[in-house]
Amino acid sequence: MESSLRYAGDSKSLVIHAKEKFPLNTFTHLQGHAELDTKIGAPTYLCAMIRQYFPDQYASLAVGVQYYRRQKLWYTVRGKKEFPVTANNSVNFHIKGKYGVDEKLLEKKSRVAAEFTWDIMDVKKDQDVRLKVGYEVIEKVPYFQFSENNWTLTVNNIGKWKVRYDL
Numbered sequence: 001m002e003s004s005l006r007y008a009g010d011s012k013s014l015v016i017h018a019k020e021k022f023p024l025n026t027f028t029h030l031q032g033h034a035e036l037d038t039k040i041g042a043p044t045y046l047c048a049m050i051r052q053y054f055p056d057q058y059a060s061l062a063v064g065v066q067y068y069r070r071q072k073l074w075y076t077v078r079g080k081k082e083f084p085v086t087a088n089n090s091v092n093f094h095i096k097g098k099y100g101v102d103e104k105l106l107e108k109k110s111r112v113a114a115e116f117t118w119d120i121m122d123v124k125k126d127q128d129v130r131l132k133v134g135y136e137v138i139e140k141v142p143y144f145q146f147s148e149n150n151w152t153l154t155v156n157n158i159g160k161w162k163v164r165y166d167l
Contacts, residue, residue, distance in 0.1 A: 006035075008162035013039030017164075027053040031062070037069075044069040049076070058082035066100070073103035091118050094134075112137040 002019045015035050022030040028050065035045040049064020059081045066074045078098040085091040098111040115134030123129050132145035136156075143156040152164040 003167045005165045005167065006162065009160060013037050015044070021051075024050070027055065031064075042069070049078075058084070071102070074100045074109075075103070076100040085116070090120070091116065110138055 004017045006015045006017050007013075015037055017033070017035050019031065019033045022032070024030055031047075031049050031051050033045065033047040034043055036042070037044045046067040047064060049062045049066075051060055051062040053060045060079065062076075062078045064076055066076055068074065076098060077100075078096070080094060080096040083093040083095075085093055094113075094115045094117065096113050096115075098109075100109045101107070113134050113136050115132055118131045120129040120131070126149075128149060130145070130147040132147075133142070134145070135142050141156050141158055143154060145152060145154040147153075150166040152166075153161070154163075155161040
């Protein structure tokens with residue numbers, strides 16, 4: 001199980017996030033996510049999706065259902081495609097998208113992003129760094145992410161930020 005502590009500038013509370021992947025076959029798994037808000041002491045997000053990987057195409061596709069405390073139930077489809085830029089895969093270009101519709105099929109949300117990642121292994125002994133520069137296409141918002149081993153900081157140009165510590 002993957003777990004992390006997360007805090008965002010607009011949330012005012014620490015969130016405990018957990019994710020587990022249950023293999024269904026070689027390239028398909030059932031993935032579950034959950035978030036527990038430490039301020040209210042209750043789950044604020046639950047998700048179950050089936051994710052299919054296409055390793056020869058550097059891509060994945062997922063379908064599932066998500067529950068948000070305020071927005072209730074959503075059905076989602078998400079996809080991701082990676083294009084290696086360097087021969088050693090240290091620099092990559094990613095395109096990812098997400099489409100969701102609420103339980104009454106009335107409200108719809110889309111998200112599309114394009115990003116470059118640069119993985120720098122062994123900057124120092126046992127220290128790996130990832131730099132990510134991306135652009136949210138629909139919201140027209142650029143963002144930057146810096147990761148160092150267990151720590152991740154994400155910021156964008158409209159003042160939103162979040163920090164994550166992987167346990």
